[in-house]
Amino acid sequence: MSGTLSGSTAAESSGSGEPVAxxxxxxxxxxxxxxxxxxxxxxxxxxxxxxKVVFGLGLEVVFVLAAIFGPLISPWNTTEYFxxxxxxxxxxxxGTDYFGHDVFAQLxxxxxxxxxxxxxxxxCAALVGMALxxxxxxxxxxxxxxxxxxxNIMVMIPxxxxxxxxxxxxxxxxxxxxxxxxxxxxxPWVARAVRAQTFTLRSRxxxxxxxxxxxxxxxxVVRDIAPNMASYLFLVVILLFGSAMLLAASYDFLxxxxxxxxxxxxxxxxxxxxxALQLHLWWWFVPPGLVLTGMVAALLIANVGLDExxxxxxxxx
Amino acid sequence: xxxxxxVDAAQGVHVRRYLTRKVIxxxxxxxxxxxxxxxxPHLMPGNPVQLYLSKFQLQPGGYAALYKTMSEAFGTNxxxxxxxxxxxxxxxxxxxxxSIYDFPGRVTTLIFNAIPYTLALLVPAxxxxxxxxxxxxxAAARRKSLDNTVLPAGYIFQAIPYPxxxxxxxxxxxxxxxVFPISGAxxxxxxxxxxxxxxxxxxxxxxxxxxxxxxxxxxxxAIGMRNLVIYELENxxxxxxxxxxxxxxxxxxxxYRSASLPQLSGLALALGVVIGGNIxxxxxxxxxxxxxxxxxxxxxxxxxxxxxxxxxxxVGVLLANFIIDLVYIxxxxxxxxxxQGASS
Numbered sequence: 001m002s003g004t005l006s007g008s009t010a011a012e013s014s015g016s017g018e019p020v021a022x023x024x025x026x027x028x029x030x031x032x033x034x035x036x037x038x039x040x041x042x043x044x045x046x047x048x049x050x051x052k053v054v055f056g057l058g059l060e061v062v063f064v065l066a067a068i069f070g071p072l073i074s075p076w077n078t079t080e081y082f083x084x085x086x087x088x089x090x091x092x093x094x095g096t097d098y099f100g101h102d103v104f105a106q107l108x109x110x111x112x113x114x115x116x117x118x119x120x121x122x123x124c125a126a127l128v129g130m131a132l133x134x135x136x137x138x139x140x141x142x143x144x145x146x147x148x149x150x151x152n153i154m155v156m157i158p159x160x161x162x163x164x165x166x167x168x169x170x171x172x173x174x175x176x177x178x179x180x181x182x183x184x185x186x187x188p189w190v191a192r193a194v195r196a197q198t199f200t201l202r203s204r205x206x207x208x209x210x211x212x213x214x215x216x217x218x219x220x221v222v223r224d225i226a227p228n229m230a231s232y233l234f235l236v237v238i239l240l241f242g243s244a245m246l247l248a249a250s251y252d253f254l255x256x257x258x259x260x261x262x263x264x265x266x267x268x269x270x271x272x273x274x275x276a277l278q279l280h281l282w283w284w285f286v287p288p289g290l291v292l293t294g295m296v297a298a299l300l301i302a303n304v305g306l307d308e309x310x311x312x313x314x315x316x317x
Numbered sequence: 318x319x320x321x322x323x324v325d326a327a328q329g330v331h332v333r334r335y336l337t338r339k340v341i342x343x344x345x346x347x348x349x350x351x352x353x354x355x356x357x358p359h360l361m362p363g364n365p366v367q368l369y370l371s372k373f374q375l376q377p378g379g380y381a382a383l384y385k386t387m388s389e390a391f392g393t394n395x396x397x398x399x400x401x402x403x404x405x406x407x408x409x410x411x412x413x414x415x416s417i418y419d420f421p422g423r424v425t426t427l428i429f430n431a432i433p434y435t436l437a438l439l440v441p442a443x444x445x446x447x448x449x450x451x452x453x454x455x456a457a458a459r460r461k462s463l464d465n466t467v468l469p470a471g472y473i474f475q476a477i478p479y480p481x482x483x484x485x486x487x488x489x490x491x492x493x494x495x496v497f498p499i500s501g502a503x504x505x506x507x508x509x510x511x512x513x514x515x516x517x518x519x520x521x522x523x524x525x526x527x528x529x530x531x532x533x534x535x536x537x538x539a540i541g542m543r544n545l546v547i548y549e550l551e552n553x554x555x556x557x558x559x560x561x562x563x564x565x566x567x568x569x570x571x572x573y574r575s576a577s578l579p580q581l582s583g584l585a586l587a588l589g590v591v592i593g594g595n596i597x598x599x600x601x602x603x604x605x606x607x608x609x610x611x612x613x614x615x616x617x618x619x620x621x622x623x624x625x626x627x628x629x630x631x632v633g634v635l636l637a638n639f640i641i642d643l644v645y646i647x648x649x650x651x652x653x654x655x656x657q658g659a660s661s
Contacts, residue, residue, distance in 0.1 A: 152342045155585070156343075156634045156635055157349070157353065157589075157631065158592055158630045158631065160589075161627045161630050165354065165357050165620075165624065167615070243590075246479075249480055250479055250480060253478075254596070254597065254600065254612070255615070265478075268478075269480075271484065272480075272601060276484075277484065277499070280492060285485075288481070289477070289478055289481025289482075292476075293476045294476075295476075299476075300472045304540070314544065
């Protein structure tokens with residue numbers, strides 16, 4: 001299942017499956033640039049001068065620092081009890097929840113968990129999606145047909161309901177389970193995109209040359225094909241990261257997340273279950289959602305900025 | 318003319334192959350979905366009967382007796398292959414079993430009662446966000462003033478987690494400003510009837526959950542379309558049109574058309590996420606669609622109901638994909654040409 005973010009950026013759409021061949025000339029320029037070394041400095045120049053990249057990555061760094069150092073500077077931890085339902089104050093920066101837990105402490109700990117799940121999910125999806133995409137695109141033939149069929153089937157299995165059915169039987173679920181589950185259900189659009197890109201590169205002269213020189217297929221894919229779509233793969237991973245965090249929030253909100261530990265999603269879940277809306281405890285559910293929106297929006301902005309960096313056609317004129 | 322006809326015939330064969338392949342994919346996807354649906358309870362540690370009996374404090378003797386009768390009643394004592402066969406038999410005959418949550422009620426009845434509400438949220442949200450998002454995005458491409466407002470708003474909408482908006486909107490519009498109801502599908506003092514009061518109550522309750530699903534989807538389409546149109550406007554075909562002296566409006570119209578194709582296949586990919594968001598939204602708003610049914614089924618550990626809903630959502634996604642396929646054929650002139658070839 002694709003993330004909310006997938007299927008909608010230029011990089012993705014220009015490389016997603018069948019449409020590519022039909023929209024003439026929307027091949028990623030990074031693909032047509034085998035000279036990687038000379039370009040690196042140029043990319044860095046444009047990245048530093050791109051306001052979107054600087055703003056997006058800067059904001060993301062702030063959130064990452066908050067995830068790393070937040071639990072250390074938080075005066076309280078998540079298990080301590082205080083006066084319940086207090087609004088934000090100097091003592092409790094974001095107030096306390098229905099039970100008297102400190103919301104700030106939960107928030108910064110939840111931040112860690114969200115990043116962890118997002119990273120795990122993105123990693124798994126990227127590994128599976130790229131492996132299958134490269135194999136299908138490079139090998140072609142029957143193997144390609146089978147893998148494409150598998151991809152198309154996977155796209156149509158509703159992952160949230162699947163998790164509900166699994167969750168009904170698996171009573172204890174950890175962070176790793178959630179991350180791996182997200183990874184194993186979001187890979188199909190990566191596989192589609194990577195396959196399409198590999199397909200266009202496969203018949204290039206430099207790949208033919210590599211094949212003639214007797215190199216093994218894995219080495220050709222890793223050394224000759226992958227580097228020519230490195231920027232594209234990089235953008236894919238960023239998008240996967242963001243969508244994995246959003247998906248995790250939805251799962252956690254439904255009580256399907258990790259059964260141990262607090263994430264941004266479980267905070268919103270608890271707030272809903274214990275009538276935070278009716279009791280007007282806005283400091284309980286507004287911060288986790290706001291922070292998550294910021295984390296994902298920063299990634300998206302950086303992503304579109306990087307797209308412009310790697311891709312001269314998109315640069316502001 | 319004979320040469321032309323043979324080309325058309327070749328294209329017809331091509332399209333028929335394309336459609337056959339699609340249908341095979343759908344059938345296989347349904348098969349895989351149904352097998353997963355059946356397989357999970359059987360692959361998990363413990364079996365449904367054990368799980369059900371563990372809720373009661375039973376004497377060992379009573380447990381053994383109950384376990385035996387219930388295993389026979391539910392057929393869990395049969396070999397796996399037989400159970401699998403029985404599952405398909407029931408599925409083909411539209412029998413998904415009896416619900417535990419709404420006890421004598423049949424799973425299919427519960428699901429059919431919930432489906433209209435889910436569709437009422439999902440279909441307008443998907444269609445309107447897709448149409449409006451694409452228009453906005455296309456208008457924003459390479460237009461500085463509009464781009465500077467549409468783009469940041471798009472990023473933020475796209476990054477909003479569904480559960481957050483499903484809490485924030487009812488909090489603001491319901492609890493703080495008291496302008497919209499935040500729970501249920503209609504006023505509980507009303508009885509369902511084809512009257513203006515009832516319909517207005519339905520619409521009144523429908524608006525906020527619809528808005529939640531709509532807003533999150535809108536941003537993605539706008540940004541996607543904006544980027545695609547920029548690609549298209551920089552294309553050689555657009556340059557050629559410009560060199561011929563075509564008006565900018567005409568060039569944009571062609572760019573929009575080309576960009577619609579990847580967006581349309583993106584719609585098929587995004588369905589799963591929107592359905593997930595819809596489930597989250599229904600639960601937050603206590604909107605009586607499939608999402609709320611899933612929630613109640615989880616609460617009451619009603620596995621038959623869960624499995625039934627899973628099958629229905631798989632079928633729904635398959636149907637939606639098929640509709641998108643058909644739309645794709647009508648939108649893409651190349652496939653339409655070959656369709657005509659097939660019919661002549």
